[in-house]
Amino acid sequence: xxxxxxxxxxxxxxxxxxxxxxxxxxxxxxxxxxxxxxxxxxxxxxxxxxxxxxxxxxxxxxxxxxxxxxxxxxxxxxxxxxxxxxxxxxxxxxxxxxxxxxxxxxxxxxxxxxxxxxxxxxxxxxxxxxxxxxxxxxxxxxxxxxxxxxxxxxxxxxxxxxxxxxxxxxxxxxxxxxxxxxxxxxxxxxxxxxxxxxxxxxxxxxxxxxxxxxxxxxxxxxxxxxxxxxxxxxxxxxxxxxxxxxxxxxxxxxxxxxxxxxxxxxxxxxxxxxxxxxxxxxxxxxxxxxxxxxxxxxxxxxxxxxxxxxxxxxxxxxxxxxxxxxxxxxxxxxxxxxxxxxxxxxxxxxxxxxxxxxxxxxxxxxxxxxxxxxxxxxxxxxxxxxxxxxxxxxxxxxxxxxxxxxxxxxxxxxxxx
Numbered sequence: 257x258x259x260x261x262x263x264x265x266x267x268x269x270x271x272x273x274x275x276x277x278x279x280x281x282x283x284x285x286x287x288x289x290x291x292x293x294x295x296x297x298x299x300x301x302x303x304x305x306x307x308x309x310x311x312x313x314x315x316x317x318x319x320x321x322x323x324x325x326x327x328x329x330x331x332x333x334x335x336x337x338x339x340x341x342x343x344x345x346x347x348x349x350x351x352x353x354x355x356x357x358x359x360x361x362x363x364x365x366x367x368x369x370x371x372x373x374x375x376x377x378x379x380x381x382x383x384x385x386x387x388x389x390x391x392x393x394x395x396x397x398x399x400x401x402x403x404x405x406x407x408x409x410x411x412x413x414x415x416x417x418x419x420x421x422x423x424x425x426x427x428x429x430x431x432x433x434x435x436x437x438x439x440x441x442x443x444x445x446x447x448x449x450x451x452x453x454x455x456x457x458x459x460x461x462x463x464x465x466x467x468x469x470x471x472x473x474x475x476x477x478x479x480x481x482x483x484x485x486x487x488x489x490x491x492x493x494x495x496x497x498x499x500x501x502x503x504x505x506x507x508x509x510x511x512x513x514x515x516x517x518x519x520x521x522x523x524x525x526x527x528x529x530x531x532x533x534x535x536x537x538x539x540x541x542x543x544x545x546x547x548x549x550x551x552x553x554x555x556x557x558x559x560x561x562x563x564x565x566x567x568x569x570x571x572x573x574x575x576x577x578x579x580x581x582x583x584x585x586x587x588x589x590x591x592x593x594x595x596x597x598x599x600x601x602x603x604x605x606x607x608x609x610x611x612x613x614x615x616x617x618x619x620x621x622x623x624x625x626x627x628x629x630x631x632x633x634x635x636x637x638x639x640x641x642x643x644x645x646x647x648x649x650x651x652x653x654x655x656x657x658x659x660x661x662x663x664x665x666x667x668x669x670x671x672x673x
Contacts, residue, residue: 307332310343310350310390317381329354329386333414341414342429346395349429352414353378353403355385362387365409366401366426367623367653375404394651396433398658399623400426419657420496428657437661439505440498446508447474449500459545461537464523470550471500473507473514478555482516483562483671486542486586488532488571490519497660506664512671518550532570534577534601543582560587560613564670568592568659569627576634577602583612590617590666592659596630603630607637616645617666621652 307313313332320328333354336343343350353362363375368391378387393399400419402409411418412427419428430436452470459465469490473482493499499517506512520542522528531538551558563586567575572594579589580602596603616638620631628649638645646669652658 306335309345310388314381317384322383325383329381329384340417341412344429344431346432348390348392349431350388350390351378351401351403351412353387353405353412354414355387355405357385358406359385359387360406361404362406363404364389364391364401365404366429367399367621367655368393368401378403393429393431394622395431396435397429397431397623397651398434398661399429399653400655400657401429402426419655421655421657422492422496426655426657431651437664439502439664440660441505442498442501443505443508446504448504449473449507450476451494451500454549457546457549459537459541461541461545462531464527466521466523468521468546469494469519470554471503471517471519472554473516474504476514476555480514481555481557482514483564484516484518484550484556485564485566485588485590485667485670486518486520486546488520488565488567488575489522489528491521492656493566493663494519496656497663499660499663502660502664502667506667510673511664512667513673515667515671516550516554516556518546520546528570532567532574533599534574538574539578539581542578543585547585560585562587564588564590564666566590566592566663566666567594568656569595569654570598573599573602577605579614580606580609580612583614587613588615588617588670590663590670591631591634592617592619592662592666593621593624593627593654594618594631594634595627596634597626598630600630600633603634603637606634606641611641611643614643615670616643617648617669618645619648619650619662619665621650621654621658623651623653627654 307316317325317328341352343352351364355362362378364378365371365375369375376389376391378389380387400421403412411425415427417428417430418425450472452472453467454470455467456465457468487493487499503515503517507514522531550556560583565575565579565586572591573596576589576591576594579586618631618635620628622628635645635647648662648665650658650662
């Protein structure tokens with residue numbers, strides 16, 4: 257006959273099993289949080305590591321026999337897959353490329369190199385086809401980049417994180433303290449707005465036509481009235497900035513009041529420059545024809561404090577120009593990475609003209625030097641003229657990966673519920 261364990265030991269065993277089960281569930285949950293997110297190099301949760309730092313890998317490689325060097329590279333790359341590429345810590349990122357025997361030169365280009373203007377050359381690891389570059393970044397920086405391999409521009413093959421830009425996808429470097437924007441995602445279980453398209457909207461001032469898109473908030477009700485925001489580069493705000501997702505999310509969370517968004521594209525890339533470089537005919541088209549169309553077809557609040565202009569780069573330049581010169585129509589201006597270096601006319605107009613009742617949202621990235629300098633000039637004028645404004649500075653570059661993550665800041669500032 258099998259002897260039964262004492263009651264206290266049975267209880268202890270049950271408790272121990274329970275602890276192990278709970279621990280396993282917690283570990284599984286933590287692992288799920290890290291899926292798709294590189295684990296910082298100073299995270300000790302997965303110790304021991306064979307190569308805790310890139311220097312550890314370099315040392316191991318240099319000390320290895322010739323017959324072991326290939327194994328060291330393979331082991332290093334396999335281990336780093338868990339943590340993601342580029343290899344990062346709080347102050348530096350190491351870009352890594354594994355070439356083939358014909359590979360001669362590998363460059364890194366991106367937001368932090370002014371793209372093609374100041375490429376960084378990767379160093380070949382002696383006796384191998386592995387190339388690397390270590391560079392210093394802010395702990396919360398987020399930047400777009402590509403490799404140029406013997407003259408050919410490619411995505412980083414080791415990095416599965418990409419972000420769409422105006423010229424296609426780029427690889428994304430996100431430093432350990434960067435927080436990925438939740439609001440740009442599509443959440444199927446929350447209420448969604450509706451998109452209405454208006455084709456062949458004619459401009460008598462410019463003698464051309466374009467299609468504009470209008471976002472109506474969830475549960476749009478003609479019996480109610482809504483504020484409006486007009487976005488230049490409208491197609492890109494929809495496709496690259498996921499702005500409709502942002503609007504859905506902020507309205508659902510109760511962070512902004514329901515708002516109508518009007519997405520206005522330029523006719524073409526070439527026409528964009530002429531339209532957005534303070535153009536009085538284009539300004540008149542927007543403030544007269546487009547605003548009248550929207551106010552006649554939708555239930556809007558027809559006052560300047562309930563209308564906003566939004567733009568990035570040259571789009572911010574024209575948003576500032578239209579908003580300031582038509583302050584009786586638009587009372588809010590969002591300037592994201594404004595290209596005031598390209599044309600500072602509007603800054604001079606604000607400096608010498610009448611002070612208008614306008615709220616300003618102004619931001620820039622520290623990796624877009626000319627943009628930052630021009631935006632700071634604008635802010636100084638706004639400060640001198642005692643405007644209501646907020647500014648935001650991000651450790652990012654001139655890209656939609658930057659702007660999509662911060663359009664919520666402007667929306668909340670203008671339309672906080």
